[in-house]
Amino acid sequence: MNKFTLIFAGIFLLQGCYDEPPFRPSFPAGVVEGYEPIYADASKADIAFEPAHQLREPGKIYLYGTLLLVNELYKGIHVFDNADPEHPVAVGFLRIPGNIDVAIRNDVLYADHLGDLVAIDVHDWQSPREISRLHQANWNLTLPPENMRYFACVETERGPVVGWRLTTLTNPKCFH
Amino acid sequence: MRGRSPYLAFAAFLILLIAIHLSSCSEEAGESSLTGKGGSLARFAISATHLYAVDNDEMHVYQFMDDGSISPINSSYLGPGVETIVAMGDKLYIGTNYSMMVYDLSSPSNPTYLSQYSHFVGCDPVVVQDTLAFVTLRTSSCRPGTVNTLDVVNISDAKQPALLSTYTLESPYGLGVDGNLLFVCEGENGLKVFDVSDPRNLVLVKDYQNVDAYDVIPRSGKLVLTGKRGIVQYDYTDQNNIRQLSTITIQ
Numbered sequence: 001m002n003k004f005t006l007i008f009a010g011i012f013l014l015q016g017c018y019d020e021p022p023f024r025p026s027f028p029a030g031v032v033e034g035y036e037p038i039y040a041d042a043s044k045a046d047i048a049f050e051p052a053h054q055l056r057e058p059g060k061i062y063l064y065g066t067l068l069l070v071n072e073l074y075k076g077i078h079v080f081d082n083a084d085p086e087h088p089v090a091v092g093f094l095r096i097p098g099n100i101d102v103a104i105r106n107d108v109l110y111a112d113h114l115g116d117l118v119a120i121d122v123h124d125w126q127s128p129r130e131i132s133r134l135h136q137a138n139w140n141l142t143l144p145p146e147n148m149r150y151f152a153c154v155e156t157e158r159g160p161v162v163g164w165r166l167t168t169l170t171n172p173k174c175f176h
Numbered sequence: 177m178r179g180r181s182p183y184l185a186f187a188a189f190l191i192l193l194i195a196i197h198l199s200s201c202s203e204e205a206g207e208s209s210l211t212g213k214g215g216s217l218a219r220f221a222i223s224a225t226h227l228y229a230v231d232n233d234e235m236h237v238y239q240f241m242d243d244g245s246i247s248p249i250n251s252s253y254l255g256p257g258v259e260t261i262v263a264m265g266d267k268l269y270i271g272t273n274y275s276m277m278v279y280d281l282s283s284p285s286n287p288t289y290l291s292q293y294s295h296f297v298g299c300d301p302v303v304v305q306d307t308l309a310f311v312t313l314r315t316s317s318c319r320p321g322t323v324n325t326l327d328v329v330n331i332s333d334a335k336q337p338a339l340l341s342t343y344t345l346e347s348p349y350g351l352g353v354d355g356n357l358l359f360v361c362e363g364e365n366g367l368k369v370f371d372v373s374d375p376r377n378l379v380l381v382k383d384y385q386n387v388d389a390y391d392v393i394p395r396s397g398k399l400v401l402t403g404k405r406g407i408v409q410y411d412y413t414d415q416n417n418i419r420q421l422s423t424i425t426i427q
Binding site: 054055056057058059060061062063068070080082085086087088090100101102103105106107108110112117121131132134136137138139147 | 218231232236245407409
């Protein structure tokens with residue numbers, strides 16, 4: 001029996017040897033890499049078209065006719081005129097706080113905005129016009145973008161969460 | 177009895193371990209003049225006539241009105257852990273923590289459940305071309321395991337997907353397919369281009385190590401790639417002479 005106990009123990013130890021990130025949390029977590037929520041600046045939480053921004057954290061990309069749309073993670077959409085792919089030209093930036101996903105059809109842009117699914121008429125990008133808004137119960141960015149990560153729990157009294165930042169946390173209480 | 181039960185218990189334990197290891201590991205919107213073309217998994221997907229959104233454990237179906245606004249039609253319960261949805265061809269692919277569910281869109285306002293592939297899960301990007309699904313299975317922050325792969329799956333029978341071939345990758349992310357060329361993003365390990373003329377025997381055509389590749393959209397001979405170093409565009413009309421066109425840099 002002793003021989004088997006040793007082998008069982010050995011296999012259990014090997015089972016625990018996964019690479020970072022951990023796939024099972026242990027609390028208290030100590031000092032670990034994890035996500036913390038980014039809360040909205042209430043004065044700039046609405047949708048607006050702004051002059052072109054530099055790319056900082058590009059997310060998903062989308063092609064629509066001769067336009068190239070590039071999501072800026074949690075911030076909005078860079079709009080490029082890509083008629084000549086050798087020379088894409090920045091047209092501007094559609095600010096949509098919290099945005100991750102976008103689709104476009106018949107000059108109407110569909111995007112997530114602070115937990116809502118909005119439809120925005122963009123036939124004139126300089127003057128976007130919101131035409132419908134539908135709340136989604138669980139889109140409020142209440143969880144970080146990656147699985148198997150510690151994170152600082154969301155404090156809803158601090159406002160809507162518009163994004164997540166990977167940083168060093170001390171004894172985070174949440175894991176997903 | 178006493179002599180044999182430890183062996184049986186040990187054997188059963190080994191089999192269980194192996195089974196766990198084996199089982200655990202391993203986009204686009206239709207192109208038309210009306211709709212855009214995206215390359216990634218998202219929480220909503222559109223067809224020419226409807227929008228489908230996943231919201232925790234539910235799917236909401238919306239109709240496009242004449243002015244482009246969306247109007248709710250119905251909602252259905254999908255199950256726990258739903259993360260992503262993508263519409264390709266006449267099907268919806270809904271990714272969860274433990275599987276990819278396939279829904280039929282023959283009746284667009286009422287997606288009908290067809291089958292599940294437990295082979296790959298919601299955080300695994302997948303693209304479909306005709307009867308083939310190409311999917312990258314990534315271990316980092318997606319699932320426990322040790323092997324990152326590209327899998328080619330025959331889905332001509334939606335209820336019986338058949339794995340045709342599998343290839344080891346380094347750190348796969350998004351992918352895109354156009355005709356016989358499959359573009360696979362490998363994060364900081366670059367971009368790989370495969371010829372998929374024979375789905376049982378993919379041939380690596382090009383391996384760009386010096387780009388950071390997170391997602392791609394191939395369209396009509398032009399490729400748009402996004403990654404940590406910026407948006408890079410290529411011309412792939414001649415697969416033996418794929419050339420870079422431009423870069424939009426990151427500040």
